[in-house]
Amino acid sequence: MTKPQIAPYGSWKSPITSDLVASGAVRLEQVILDGENIYWIEMRPAEGGRCVVVRRSPQGQAADITPPPFNARTRVHEYGGGAFTVHNGTIYFSNFTDGRLYCQAPEFMPRPITPEGKLRYADLVVDRHRDRLICVCEDHIATGQEPVNTLISIDLHGSKRSRVLVSGNDFYSSPHLSPDGTRLAWLTWNHPDMPWDGTELWVGELGVDGSLRKVERVAGGPDESIFQPEWSPDGILYFVSDRTGWWNLYRRHKGHIKPIIGMETEFGAPQWFFGMFTYAFVSAGNIICTYNDKGTWHLASLDIETQKLQRIEISYTDISYLRAGSGQVVFIAGSPAEPASIVRLDLSSERLEVLRRSTDVVIDAGYLSIPRHIEFPTEHGLTAHAFFYPQQNGDYQAPPGELPLLLVISHGGPTSVASSKLDLMIQYWTSRGIAVLSVNYGGSTGYGRAYRQRLNGQWGIVDVNDCVNGAIYMVKLGEVDGDRLIIRGSSAGGYTTLCALTFRNVFRAGADYYGVSDLESMRKETHKFESRYLDRLIGPYPERQDLYRERSPLNFVDRLSCPVIFFQGLEDKIVPPEQTEKMFGALLHRGLPVSYLPFEGEQHGFRRSRNIKSALDAELYFYSKIFSFRLADPVEPVQIQNISKKG
Known part of the structure; x- marks a missing residue:
């Protein structure tokens, strides 16, 4: 072994250079599963910070989908997130340069489906039953006034005018459709609350024409923060709430709210960004989730009927953007020795596979x-x-x-x-x-x-x-x-x-x-x-x-x-x-x-x-x-x- 050199602190020569820090890593964001295809966003400093949608096929091939100069990023709330979604291979994304929503079918170039203007969009959800998107819209048209936030619907082909579904509050996020497309859940809050202070969970029925009716608040208030409303495969509404002082999982069934798990750990996170997910359904009776215990994130499987939480032992200590489908769970994870990576867990073999590292530097x-x-x-x-x-x-x-x-x-x-x-x-x-x-x-x-x-x-x-x-x-x-x-x-x-x-x-x-x-x-x-x-x-x-x-x-x-x-x-x-x-x-x-x-x-x-x-x-x-x-x-x-x- 080479004897260490003697040198004052601060003056040690290191292979971890500023070039390595600046150019050696991309930032990974927002995982989406579409059939057996896996999509995510890469923010690339080497491309001036451009955000690129990447697709990984079932055969293991990864390819850029959004071509330059398109930049899949939104400025809703200025911090953005939730900038794209996918349905049957077609991508819908917000383009940072002009703020418009674009549709990109396989093998085609992106085309705009919203008009030019000062509108911004985030948290995109495809309503396949009505051939439209449902999303958050932030209107910056009125000069000298505060932007107006609403939930709107947008025709997938851009041939019809957008339609306001919910309005009147200062902020909206997390629209989620029930599996049969008959109900919509969303979060909303007002000044001076931030989403980690107090939010409300609302649900409404969707008519044949796409309008909302029988709208009701089902949880939340100024002293309760709700995170990630989600419908189970059998149509039951789940969400995370900190009503006990900790972000834990709940469900609403037949008009009653019941806790699924109660721990002094956090199953939620502050909603600085759109499109955040900490749990996903493997089946109507099983959830894969991640939770934070004193700054360290853990992965677990939750049996809903028995309310038994089983830790899945992995080396990662930071886990986010968790999604599940087609027998797999995909998330972004890192550890003290591993950079942030797109990680896939095969549920049948329990095998972990790293699909993409934020840096290839070892x-x-x-x-x-x-x-x-x-x-x-x-x-x-x-x-x-x-x-x-x-x-x-x-x-x-x-x-x-x-x-x-x-x-x-x-x-x-x-x-x-x-x-x-x-x-x-x-x-x-x-x-x-x-x-x-x-x-x-x-x-x-x-x-x-x-x-x-x-x-x-x-x-x-x-x-x-x-x-x-x-x-x-x-x-x-x-x-x-x-x-x-x-x-x-x-x-x-x-x-x-x-x-x-x-x-x-x-x-x-x-x-x-x-x-x-x-x-x-x-x-x-x-x-x-x-x-x-x-x-x-x-x-x-x-x-x-x-x-x-x-x-x-x-x-x-x-x-x-x-x-x-x-x-x-x-x-x-x-x-x-x-x-x-x-x-x-x-x-x-x-x-x-x-x-x-x-x-x-x-x-x-x-x-x-x-x-x-x-x-x-x-x-x-x-x-x-x-x-x-x-x-x-x-x-x-x-x-x-x-x-x-x-x-």
Whole structure:
């Protein structure tokens, strides 16, 4: 064996390069089964972030279906999801460039079935009994007003005008048809609720002409979040509800709602995107499902009659987009050692098969950091959660007595969750000798409704406390250097990052990716889906304007005393560039070491490989200058203002 080289943390040479992180992986989304064919979406950074529908035949051949320049993506709620569906080999998808719906029959080019305009579509369902699509429509035609969301029907051939089926509420999602096509179920909610706060499940009968009648609310309300309504093969309505404090499975039969399973685990997830599925019917009496237990997802089989849940032992710890049919279950899964992949489970042989990996790159185990789940004490005698990734590179060890830098990651949402699946971005840091703590602060999902609600009225406080306390906990364990603590985050995680840097004095540097710095501006300028989100996270506006100002880092730049690097997409509609530019300007004026990298053509989240690479290299370069460690490989320098004034 080659003796490890001695080199300071941060300066280790790694085969996990920024090129590998940026171009080596696609993002896999939305699985659909059509007969024995399997479809999914691949978001490809190497193609400028284009989303491509891919089909895998029963013979095992995978092929792109949507040709360039078509981009199967929707901007409903800005975050999208549920951008396509398939019926008998014909694909229906939303095209990102013009927002129109297209129909693509086998061996033909896509053709539009909706008119030009400012309409957006998502959550597509084929109503085969009436030759139409049912979907969510978001109308942006009225200028100066909030977009209007409805459930509509669209003729499959585009020869008839669309028809509004349900309207009047602020949001709709998850339309699902009963197997005989006579009933439609859907979810709806209104401001200021988000779908993980309170939703309603409605059901209506469909007439011969396709209209809805005998419409009734069957579950849900302001204090109950419903997820994934689904009809069983024998026409019974199932859904996930958190009415007990945990997202568990229920069914409605003969007017009565009964629990199917009751566990202190989560069978649902926050609906940031359309088209999310955590369970599927194998038969009228059997469900294959996935559930989240303290940040780790498990696969299981559920016998409905006996209510017995049988764990299916697999190595994956992150599972999503689960679908079933034709004797198989297909889902997207990953683990600490395996990247996100399309995985197929053959129900007859119980054999698992990987159909598509998000990356074909194989990383030697000597460079992979395997996370461990940690629980640590936080404010008010409570416990918070995180995944800790120790530095790992078999080619190096640090000089005696040196402790590694710690990079704390604050996830977005903030109602989201840090996953333990293989993330090359995290491995980029750990393989260079920088430890990572990915925090599931109070407000994260996977730990029950009460944990999620810790953030209500406390955004900028609970999340910051948990990130700070997580870092301090790792220092007390003696695993990291308390003088070299860094925090980074994107979107809502960027807000947590800026609050931690502004209102606390624990971290010595930070990286903000399109984060919120001015809560009042966000409240006034952000898109419809999140326009009232802050009512719960902060307080009603303008009644609690004082809280919005007290928790906006931009108003207290004089308290921020450490270097920061900012990254921003110039077409971001969720966190407009003006917020980042004001924050950068204020720090520049104060004389702090600061950098700002704006990216043309990027929105809320970077999709282009060259920009992902540039951002990652710039962040590493920034830390190397702030903490005075040499880089093993040259990277393109980034301009750091006021660097001579550091310290």
